Amino acid sequence: MKKNTLLLLTILILVVCLCCVIFHIHNSSPSALPLSSHQTPYTMAVENLSSKSGVYSEYYFAPNENEELQISVSLRENGTIDGAPRKVKILLFQIGVDDNIDSFTINDFSGSTQLSHTFTGLEANSHYFLRLDNLSGSTRFSGRLVDGTIEIS
């Protein structure tokens, strides 16, 4: 009886620890926030971005004279090519603001996709940066990676 109780407790502890590790991985922060500015146009490249992961642009940018930032996005699937579509979200952040101020989602693309988007109504004296989130798959280990480039102008 004692041995069974001990075994049960050991299994319980292992399960709890495993849950903690998985929870931590799923809530991992994207890459570090950008600390310096760069002139536009600038092209950021993304390679093998895992499912349920995000990556920030390396720099932040001033909007153009029309108080907007235009992005030209070129994405392609990588990793497990199982016919499952990829889903990507591009978020716009403003310096000094914790939450994203705008975003747009590219739903269910297979193979590759190209598109453009303009973030408008930005503040001329402020600076902005992007985060690219790979929302494909249900876990980080699904292998549904994303590659691509984003030109910011």
Add this chain to the structure above:
Amino acid sequence: MKKIIALVLSCIFILSMSLPAYATESATDIVGISGNESAIVPFAATKPTSSHSLPYAMTITNLTEQHSTYSRYYFAPGSTESLTISGNLWPSGTEDGVARNVKILLFQVQNDNIIDSYTVNGITEKQFIAHTFTGLDTDSHYYFRIDNMNSHPPYANRYVSGSITVI
């Protein structure tokens, strides 16, 4: 029984080791600065969200004890890779002859850690201050936080006021 207790204790220990990892994920609170400064409450609770060209004159009016205020804008250090602050600080509130102590902290945008700081102690009258923060990144931007380090007695208001130009 001892083994069970040992296992439970081990479990608590392992879980407690995991907790700080979660805490870092949400460590964006601007008040969360370690050391004695944790008691300082930002008077202007938001960090600046836009830039301003230099020079820029900022005014501090009746900054209360154990409170702080951010500069309204962030600034580019330019080719000199430095930012200079120059101006005056003076005691306000109750005129009790007690010196005011002020700390001026420099932050880099997107980075909650203090880059540098400059402390002015013993302000009993209008006092000229000047300081240059050097070694800054030309492509980055920086902002200031001004802390009133005085304690707040029940019978006096040891405020600080000032006018500081960022160059």
